[in-house]
Amino acid sequence: MWAFIALAVIGVILVITGGVLIPVFHKVIHNKIEKGVMLKNDSDAFHTWRDPPAKVYMNFYVYDIVNRAEIMKNGSKPVLEQKGPYVYEEIRNKEKVHFSANGTLLSYMETKSYVFVPSKSNGSETDKFTGLNLLFVSFPTSFQYFISYMLSITDEELMQEFSVESYIFGYEDHLLKKFQDFCLKIFKRKCSLIEDRVGLFATGNGTADGVYSIHTGSDNISSISSIETWNGNRTLNFWNTSYCNMINGSVGTDWHPFIEDDERLYLFSSDICRSIYLTKTSAYSLNDKIHVKRFSPPADVFADPRENPDNRGFCTGKCLKAGVIDVRKCKSGIPVVMSLPHFFNGDKEYQTDVIGMKPDEKKHQTLIDVEPLTGAVFNARKRLQINMRITHSNVVSASKKLKDGIIFPLLWLEEEATITNTGVDDFVKQVYRPMKMTTAIHWGILGLGVLLLLVAIVVIIVIVSRRKKDGSERSDLITHVDEGDQ
Structure with missing residues (x-):
């Protein structure tokens, strides 16, 4: 029982973490793009600007x-x-x-x-x-x-x-x-x-x-x-x-x-x-x-x-x-x-x-x-x-x-x-792929948290239901025994 409660707590923590990371990841992506497009001497952006593909x-x-x-x-x-x-x-x-x-x-x-x-x-x-x-x-x-x-x-x-x-x-x-x-x-x-x-x-x-x-x-x-x-x-x-x-x-x-x-x-x-x-x-x-x-x-x-x-x-x-x-x-x-x-x-x-x-x-x-x-x-x-x-x-x-x-x-x-198609592929590798990886990590954390939380909740509900059922059956058994003794 306590193991599943701990699992639920971990799930809640992951869900909260995933939610908190939404603006954090957005900021990280924005900062990465800003740094990537700035025209600085000898930067990739500068070389692309000077000699477009x-x-x-x-x-x-x-x-x-x-x-x-x-x-x-x-x-x-x-x-x-x-x-x-x-x-x-x-x-x-x-x-x-x-x-x-x-x-x-x-x-x-x-x-x-x-x-x-x-x-x-x-x-x-x-x-x-x-x-x-x-x-x-x-x-x-x-x-x-x-x-x-x-x-x-x-x-x-x-x-x-x-x-x-x-x-x-x-x-x-x-x-x-x-x-x-x-x-x-x-x-x-x-x-x-x-x-x-x-x-x-x-x-x-x-x-x-x-x-x-x-x-x-x-x-x-x-x-x-x-x-x-x-x-x-x-x-x-x-x-x-x-x-x-x-x-x-x-x-x-x-x-x-x-x-x-x-x-x-x-x-x-x-x-x-x-x-x-x-x-x-x-x-x-x-x-x-x-x-x-x-x-x-x-x-x-x-x-x-x-x-x-x-x-x-x-x-x-x-x-x-x-x-x-x-x-x-x-x-x-x-x-x-x-x-x-x-x-x-x-x-x-x-x-x-x-x-x-x-x-x-x-x-x-x-x-x-x-x-x-x-x-x-x-x-x-x-x-x-x-x-x-x-x-x-x-x-x-x-x-x-x-x-x-x-x-x-x-x-x-x-x-x-x-x-060119090569330029499109290079852009995908340099910009879209890291963004997709970051997004995948974020949704992975959020999804795992939700999954763990749901599993824990379902298991806990099942355990509690069984305990209530077992308790009810024991109560009925005791009642029948008492009636038999009388």
Whole structure:
């Protein structure tokens, strides 16, 4: 009897211990994750940050103008046909990496170079297509009179045939050469506002987009990877309000740990010269091993400023409608407008000003899949469309064949990165497996305690019941004996 009472006591102790260990184990797991993700010199997290295991690819889709003759003759609505993807491996290299004296900040530059991958591409980078003349996006608006004059005395046209590679990464244009010769003759130097090559990414191959200083998480884990400064500045100076000039969040490669479902994830993109936020849209299991949450920018981020007053500060002159942002202020005055591909979440006017736009959330929305405990990104698709706003005030006579103020798509891109199966397995071994072992120990202690307690209680009840039964039988026997004696 006493042995089973002792067993019950042990069971109670184990149950209490298991209950007490719940917050203790949670704290242990949190501390382990915090230490594991902090960016410290020579730590595993730092090496993973510096040399990420996932390959990055840039997929380009160009728009082929299939009715150039009709446009120039009759002013017909442009008909665009998407071609691609033309896939390039994006090789990233972090340079000038430096920790602050107290280890709370980490500064660096990241160069990006591109190598064509034929096996992943739908065509060759030598493919030809008809595109808008890139001289229009190579000169600031203030140079449009000069462009008009030069076009009138040369064989340059508003729409021309290009190879995919030259359109993206640039080519030497004889008109640009004449312009630079003019600058050398008059000013004795090249004009700094004009690039030597024409191309949407003519200056983006092998270069960095600036110097970043980010938080390491050593003083506050919730701030890890968030940007402290970009090019030495805590805020931007492109926009009209302090809200729009904020530099918020990370660069989008990772976030802080312990992400909640209702949380907004902020990131800064130098491509669109602003910060945006993302909200959770779904969740799923990656390879049936890792639980991730999918985040995407909601429609409010690029909403019409008349519907979302927060966006008024992004207006440059007349406010544009939903789904686009005029970035000329941060692109040396070049009339470039950014949007999501096919004007996804954009105003119907932009989608119908040209024929061929087919917005599709699955194909054209930006998305990032984050493991919520660590803030690690396992899958990302940054999608962006580069457009040019053409107005009749550009004074280039050929542009008057197009609708005044048309947002004309040039190409769209998809920057993608997905962690490999090996990376998934390594993460499971390093993070999930220790967590599962800790959880198993906790539930093992709790379960054993409950089992011992139940066994002890059942046995004690049986013993007590038997003793009562035996006592009752003895009482009946004594009663019968007494009656017999009488």
